[in-house]
Amino acid sequence: MRAYLDFEKPVAELESKIAELRALAEKDEAAAIGDELERLEAKAQAALADLYANLTPWQKTQVARHPERPHCLDYIRTLITDFTPLAGDRLFGEDQAIVAGFGRFRGEPICILGQEKGSDTESRLRHNFGMARPEGYRKAQRIMELADRFGIPVLSLVDTAGAYPGIGAEERGQAEAIARSTDACLGLGVPNVAIILGEGGSGGAIAIATANRALMLEHAIYSVISPEAAASILWRDSARAQEAATSMKITAQDLLRMNVVDVIVSEPPGGAHRAPDKAIQAAGEAIARAFQDLAGLDAAAIRNARAEKFLAIGRRLGA
Structure with a gap:
């Protein structure tokens, strides 16, 4: 069964009725419910589109x-061939x-770095919910240096x-x-592209996202701290996370306006999970x-363009 978010309840009710009608149609082929089914499906699609247009x-x-x-692993399985971890x-050790x-x-050699959250209880525990320890970032640095060496x-x-944030990690x-x-990201003489798939949280994200190009999925977020943590620090009340999220400008649309990404x-109607x-x-x-936009640049030009991208963010905001 699909997992619905709290604000998706109107769509959940419509899709529940659609499922009931489909089950009825399978049991009684003579039931004249085709028109009603089409009407409900159209209504559910329209409700979903309206909902996600105004999140x-x-x-x-x-x-x-x-x-x-x-x-991460879903993207690797679909987009990357001959992947060797x-x-x-x-x-x-390993993280x-x-x-x-x-x-x-697409036929060209590439180095992949990605944070994997896991898709079930076992894999989430194995991947520590995508929260890396120091050895994970040192592995990333090692692999980036290897990629740089071979272009x-x-x-x-x-x-x-x-x-x-555990004691051992500290x-x-x-x-x-x-x-x-x-620093390894900034020093690369080869093009690097980062894409925020879901959460881009704090230094844990920026450690591998300091790239020539920063892409972001339509409904992803990217921030220095989680809304809950920000609310706890600012107001000593994590229940004000919704207020913090609005104030922090963490959406792709806000960050594009500020030239951070x-x-x-674009995501499919109803989000990437649908x-x-x-x-x-x-x-x-x-x-x-x-990557095509960065093709043909030499190492010095790539480094300079990357540095200028990040140095310009503050200047643009102050203009």
Whole structure:
């Protein structure tokens, strides 16, 4: 059964009636319910389109976190051929929150970095809900340096609530690992493209998202802190997360206006979780265009363009 969000209740009721009619039609083929079924389906589609055309920032946050939304490995399986994952940071161990390796994107070699949240209880625990520890970011740094050495472009698939805040992670230098991974992104002499698939949370996201081109799915979010944490800090009340989400300007539309992201990738009606294949294909087209825009630039030009992109954000906002 499809998981519905709280604000999707009107659509859920309509689709429940549609399911009942379809079940009735299967039991009684003579039942004259075709016209009613078509009417309800059209009504449900219209209600879904209207609902998703006017989502609030908090509703977009809920969509970005939807459990059925396609994750990093779904994109890799669909868009990347000959994918070979690499493991370990050569310092401490392996961290499965970050998937890293090499493959081919539309026939061309590519380096992949991605945060995987998992799709069921077992995989979520294995991938630590997409929250990487220091060894994950040091692995990302190692793989980026390898890609740079061989002239292979880097693609980052971003989907994390943030870096793991546990005691062990802090003891092993979480902040330093994030900083070095971010620095590795900035220093790449090959094109790098990042796409925020769902949540782009804090330094945990920016550590692999400091790219020449930042793409963002239509209903994804990207922020320095989660709305709940921001509400707890600002008002000491996490229940004001909805207010925080609105104030923080975390949606793709807000961030495009502020030049933080470069492209918004449209999602199917009702969000990526309703038609994962279509969402992934749309993302693939946008990624291909982003890499095409960077083709032919030498290492110095790539580094300069990336640095200017980030330095210009503050200047543009202050203008």
